[in-house]
Amino acid sequence: xxxxxxxxxxxxxxxxxxxxxxxxxxxxxxxxxxxxxxxxxxxxxxxxxxxxxxxxxxxxxxxxxxxxxxxxxxxxxxxxxxxxxxxxxxxxxxxxxxxxxxxxxxxxxxxxxxxxxxxxxxxxxxxxxxxxxxxxxxxxxxxxxxxxxxxxxxxxxxxxxxxxxxxxxxxxxxxxxxxxxxxxxxxxxxxxxxxxxxxxxxxxxxxxxxxxxxxxxxxxxxxxxxxxxxxxxxxxxxxxxxxxxxxxxxxxxxxxxxxxxxxxxxxxxxxxxxxxxxxxxxxxxxxxxxxxxxxxxxxxxxxxxxxxxxxxxxxxxxxxxxxxxxxxxxxxxxxxxxxxxxxxxxxxxxxxxxxxxxxxxxxxxxxxxxxxxxxxxxxxxxxxxxxxxxxxxxxxxxxxxxxxxxxxxxxxxxxxxxxxxxxxxx
Amino acid sequence: xxxxxxxxxxxxxxxxxxxxxxxxxxxxxxxxxxxxxxxxxxxxxxxxxxxxxxxxxxxxxxxxxxxxxxxxxxxxxxxxxxxxxxxxxxxxxxxxxxxxxxxxxxxxxxxxxxxxxxxxxxxxxxxxxxxxxxxxxxxxxxxxxxxxxxxxxxxxxxxxxxxxxxxxxx
Numbered sequence: 045x046x047x048x049x050x051x052x053x054x055x056x057x058x059x060x061x062x063x064x065x066x067x068x069x070x071x072x073x074x075x076x077x078x079x080x081x082x083x084x085x086x087x088x089x090x091x092x093x094x095x096x097x098x099x100x101x102x103x104x105x106x107x108x109x110x111x112x113x114x115x116x117x118x119x120x121x122x123x124x125x126x127x128x129x130x131x132x133x134x135x136x137x138x139x140x141x142x143x144x145x146x147x148x149x150x151x152x153x154x155x156x157x158x159x160x161x162x163x164x165x166x167x168x169x170x171x172x173x174x175x176x177x178x179x180x181x182x183x184x185x186x187x188x189x190x191x192x193x194x195x196x197x198x199x200x201x202x203x204x205x206x207x208x209x210x211x212x213x214x215x216x217x218x219x220x221x222x223x224x225x226x227x228x229x230x231x232x233x234x235x236x237x238x239x240x241x242x243x244x245x246x247x248x249x250x251x252x253x254x255x256x257x258x259x260x261x262x263x264x265x266x267x268x269x270x271x272x273x274x275x276x277x278x279x280x281x282x283x284x285x286x287x288x289x290x291x292x293x294x295x296x297x298x299x300x301x302x303x304x305x306x307x308x309x310x311x312x313x314x315x316x317x318x319x320x321x322x323x324x325x326x327x328x329x330x331x332x333x334x335x336x337x338x339x340x341x342x343x344x345x346x347x348x349x350x351x352x353x354x355x356x357x358x359x360x361x362x363x364x365x366x367x368x369x370x371x372x373x374x375x376x377x378x379x380x381x382x383x384x385x386x387x388x389x390x391x392x393x394x395x396x397x398x399x400x401x402x403x404x405x406x407x408x409x410x411x412x413x414x415x416x417x418x419x420x421x422x423x424x425x426x427x428x429x430x431x432x433x434x435x436x437x438x439x440x441x442x443x444x445x446x447x448x449x450x451x452x453x454x455x456x457x458x459x460x461x462x463x464x465x466x467x468x469x470x
Numbered sequence: 471x472x473x474x475x476x477x478x479x480x481x482x483x484x485x486x487x488x489x490x491x492x493x494x495x496x497x498x499x500x501x502x503x504x505x506x507x508x509x510x511x512x513x514x515x516x517x518x519x520x521x522x523x524x525x526x527x528x529x530x531x532x533x534x535x536x537x538x539x540x541x542x543x544x545x546x547x548x549x550x551x552x553x554x555x556x557x558x559x560x561x562x563x564x565x566x567x568x569x570x571x572x573x574x575x576x577x578x579x580x581x582x583x584x585x586x587x588x589x590x591x592x593x594x595x596x597x598x599x600x601x602x603x604x605x606x607x608x609x610x611x612x613x614x615x616x617x618x619x620x621x622x623x624x625x626x627x628x629x630x631x632x633x634x635x636x637x638x639x640x
Contacts, residue, residue, distance in 0.1 A: 046615075047587060047615070050583070050615065050618065051587050051588070053564065053622075054492060054568065054584070054587055054588040056568070057491075057492060057564065057568040057569060058491055058492060058565075058588075059565075060562075060565070061488065061491075062497050064483065064501060065501060067479070067483045067487065067501060067504055067505055067508065068479040068480050068483055068508070070505050071479055071483075071504075071505050071507075071508030071509045071512060072475070072476065072479075072508075074506070074508075074509035074512075075508070075509040075510070075511075075512025075513050076512070130601070161602070177602045177603050177606050178597070178601050178602050178603055180603075200603060200605075201603035201604075201605040201606060203603075203605070203606060203609075219603060219605030219606065219609065220605065221604075247605050247608075247609055249609060310616060310617075310620075335617075335620050379574055381576075397574075420540070420576070420577070422576065438540065438576070438577055
């Protein structure tokens with residue numbers, strides 16, 4: 045199906061439109077009501093602030109954005125979920141990052157950053173970085189001081205970030221102007237200084253770093269290329285062509301021993317193993333569904349799980365890493381979207397856009413009773429102790445799940461916002 | 471002021487309603503979204519009407535209303551795979567197939583598809599609408615096309631494409 049066919053189908057979908065009611069009259073009436081309500085609300089807010097100023101005096105707090113992060117203390121950072129969100133209800137949406145305690149579920153004060161999308165944490169959890177695709181910057185947030193640093197300029201359109209395993213360098217992949225090359229900008233975590241960007245083939249969509257921190261891989265959607273970058277000297281090696289990934293969604297995972305990189309090829313219905321030492325792509329693995337998408341690998345590196353997001357089967361397929369062969373798929377959910385595995389390797393969790401999470405026992409390969417969460421979940425993280433899972437749903441609702449009982453706790457709502465991303469730090 | 475707004479709304483309502491329908495998937499909600507969009511525009515009409523891009527403003531407000539609505543009420547429940555082909559007349563069948571396929575897209579990706587391929591907005595306009603880079607709009611479009619292709623070209627959904635060919639062939 046091409047763009048012309050899609051246009052024709054959309055035209056046909058609205059062809060037999062039922063008669064409309066008196067939308068214009070009702071809109072004017074609703075507009076008048078809305079205007080009246082806003083005036084009343086503005087008067088109440090003004091009266092409240094006037095009272096506060098008279099009673100106690102007010103020092104207007106400076107915007108958090110723009111202030112430099114204070115030095116972090118040596119104390120351990122409590123596990124915190126950081127959610128980037130776009131605020132609605134206005135025509136020029138603003139953005140902020142909201143902390144949520146992973147222990148208590150308490151929502152902290154949002155830190156204003158401006159519109160931001162991607163989010164990532166350093167391994168020690170002391171710094172969280174957010175990237176603004178539209179504005180072309182990255183900001184560091186001190187998770188201890190809870191302040192955002194100044195914007196660090198990178199190449200236009202930063203869409204994905206990765207951090208070296210030693211936590212010293214942040215890598216920011218930008219799509220550039222889309223017609224030219226993509227870019228990866230290294231940034232020193234210690235100084236916040238951006239180093240010269242490295243050109244990569246096409247527009248990057250995802251990155252993966254080997255556990256030894258020696259190689260960084262970048263998938264470029266437009267070019268169908270996988271660019272290996274040697275991190276020792278920041279040198280981009282010849283790109284590896286993986287046919288089909290130009291139409292794909294670009295998921296990658298590296299085995300814990302750093303020997304093999306797996307790329308899921310949504311468009312071709314296969315998973316491609318790439319040997320890190322040689323940079324050679326091995327024979328594609330079939331049998332992981334018609335649209336292989338997100339993947340996770342067990343911490344012992346023996347089994348790769350591939351979630352099919354492109355077909356009617358709705359499956360998770362285990363692949364034996366030693367032989368690169370697919371085992372019988374596990375049927376799951378209705379429209380699965382993401383998956384995660386507990387660090388203890390016991391349970392796999394699969395989110396489903398209809399608003400549920402399915403636990404799968406790794407030992408038996410059987411799916412348990414689905415757990416209801418807020419609708420449209422698209423991010424899932426597991427605490428390092430494997431005790432809790434947090435699911436972020438579209439609309440900014442975070443649902444906690446206790447893994448021992450596989451029951452959902454009280455959903456945590458983040459103001460009137462839609463989510464952009466979530467990270468657990470540390 | 472009201473007269474000027476009424477004139478604008480009368481001209482824009484039908485297209486906004488169709489756009490809203492492709493975003494949300496049912497005519498009732500589409501009408502609510504259109505009404506909410508126009509009501510918000512009415513409140514700020516004095517300011518908006520001085521701008522050149524009134525229609526772009528309307529699109530932005532509609533998209534925000536849709537995203538906000540999705541947050542509040544959750545997305546329409548998906549009921550397994552696509553509908554049986556024999557139970558409905560062809561027009562309805564194509565509509566159902568397309569709506570089911572659109573429903574598999576995340577909300578923002580659905581906005582990209584509808585605004586680019588139905589509302590005929592440029593990549594730059596959609597980027598401005600969603601507050602992202604043009605590169606992201608292009609890659610989201612490519613992903614959405616890939617996903618829609620995968621969905622529409624499976625088994626039942628082929629009906630949508632077959633019907634298109636049938637009608638073209640006469």
